[in-house]
Amino acid sequence: MEENTIKKKVMLSGIQPSGDLHLGNYLGAIKNWGVRSEEFDCYYFMADLHTITVRQEPSQLRRRTIEQLAQYIACGLDPEKNTLFIQSHVPEHTQLAWVLECYTMFGELSRMTQFKDKSSKHKDNINCGLFAYPSLMAADILLYQPDYVPVGEDQKQHVEITRNIAERFNGIYGDVFKIPEPYIPKAGARIYGLTTPTDKMSKSVPDGCVFLMDDPDVIARKFKRAVTDSDTENCVRYDKENKPGVANLMNIYSAVTGKTFEEIEKEFEGKGYGVFKPCVGEAVIEALRPIREETNRILADKEYLESVYKDGAERAHRTAFKTLRKVYKKVGFVQP
Numbered sequence: 001m002e003e004n005t006i007k008k009k010v011m012l013s014g015i016q017p018s019g020d021l022h023l024g025n026y027l028g029a030i031k032n033w034g035v036r037s038e039e040f041d042c043y044y045f046m047a048d049l050h051t052i053t054v055r056q057e058p059s060q061l062r063r064r065t066i067e068q069l070a071q072y073i074a075c076g077l078d079p080e081k082n083t084l085f086i087q088s089h090v091p092e093h094t095q096l097a098w099v100l101e102c103y104t105m106f107g108e109l110s111r112m113t114q115f116k117d118k119s120s121k122h123k124d125n126i127n128c129g130l131f132a133y134p135s136l137m138a139a140d141i142l143l144y145q146p147d148y149v150p151v152g153e154d155q156k157q158h159v160e161i162t163r164n165i166a167e168r169f170n171g172i173y174g175d176v177f178k179i180p181e182p183y184i185p186k187a188g189a190r191i192y193g194l195t196t197p198t199d200k201m202s203k204s205v206p207d208g209c210v211f212l213m214d215d216p217d218v219i220a221r222k223f224k225r226a227v228t229d230s231d232t233e234n235c236v237r238y239d240k241e242n243k244p245g246v247a248n249l250m251n252i253y254s255a256v257t258g259k260t261f262e263e264i265e266k267e268f269e270g271k272g273y274g275v276f277k278p279c280v281g282e283a284v285i286e287a288l289r290p291i292r293e294e295t296n297r298i299l300a301d302k303e304y305l306e307s308v309y310k311d312g313a314e315r316a317h318r319t320a321f322k323t324l325r326k327v328y329k330k331v332g333f334v335q336p
C-alpha cells in the first residue's frame with residue numbers, strides 16, 4: 001500500500017536511429033537502462049525526428065527505427081515495464097519544441113559543440129533544424145518531467161541547455177518543469193573504437209565498430225584487427241593513458257564477463273595481445289548472440305512490434321499531453 005502511493009522517480013533517454021546500434025550503445029547505455037526499470041518509471045524512445053537534421057535514406061531510417069525498437073526489447077527492456085516509443089508518434093514533442101525555441105537564445109545555440117561539429121561536417125546542409133536541435137531535445141525531456149536523463153558525455157551539454165531553458169521558463173511562469181539531472185554512466189561503460197581507441201566507438205568508423213547485428217565471424221575479425229599499443233611490452237595491463245587500446249579491450253571484456261581488471265590481468269599474465277584479442281572477441285560474440293537472435297525473432301513478429309509502439313506512444317502521449325497543456329495555458333494560448 002505504502003509503495004503504491006510513493007511516486008517512482010522518472011528516467012528518460014533516447015537514441016537516434018541514424019545508424020545501426022553498436023556495442024558502445026549497448027554497454028554504455030541500453031544495458032544499464034534495463035536494470036533500472038523496477039526502480040524508476042522509464043521512458044526510452046527512438047529519436048527519429050532528430051535524425052533528419054542530416055539527410056537520411058527514408059527506407060533505411062524506417063528499417064533502423066523498427067530494428068532499434070526490437071533491439072531495445074532484446075537487450076532486456078520489457079515493454080510492460082518501460083514506455084518504449086517512437087518520437088514522431090507523439091506530436092507533443094514538436095509542439096513543445098516550438099514553444100521552447102522561443103525561450104532558447106540564438107547565442108546559446110551557436111555555442112553548442114554538436115552544432116559546430118555537424119555543421120562543419122555537412123557544410124551544404126546547415127539547416128535550421130540542426131541549429132534548433134537542442135530545443136527539440138529539451139522538449140523530449142521536459143515533457144516527461146524526468147528526474148534523470150542517462151546520456152553519454154557528448155550529450156551532457158544538451159542536458160545543461162535543457163536545464164537552462166527550463167529554468168528560464170519557470171522563472172517567468174512558475175514551476176512548470178522539473179529540472180532534470182544528467183546521469184552519466186561510470187567511466188567503465190565508455191567504449192572506444194577498436195581501431196581508434198581514443199575516440200568513442202562510432203558507426204562512422206565501421207572497422208572499429210562492432211554492430212549488435214554483426215555476424216560472429218565479422219566480430220572476430222574486428223577484434224583480431226583491434227589496435228593495441230605500440231609499446232613493446234605486449235602485456236595485458238590497465239593503463240588508460242599510455243595503453244588506450246588495451247584499456248578499451250579490458251573495459252569491454254570486463255563489461256561482458258563481469259571480471260575485474262585485476263582478474264583480467266591475472267588471466268592473461270604472460271600471454272600477450274595475440275591471445276587476449278581473440279578472447280575478447282569470443283566473449284563479445286557470446287554476449288551479443290542472444291541479443292541478435294532475439295532481435296531477429298522479434299523483427300519477424302510485425303504485429304507484436306506494432307502493438308508495442310502503439311501502446312508506448314499512447315502512454316507517452318498521456319504524460320506529454322499534460323505538460324503541453326500546462327505550457328500552452330501558461331503562455332496564454334486559448335484552451336481549445
Ligand code: TRP
Nearest residue numbers: 012013014015016047137140141
Ligand atoms: N541527442 C541524443 C543523441 O544524439 C538523442 C536524444 C534526443 C536524446 N532526444 C533525447 C537523449 C532526449 C536523451 C534525452 O544521442
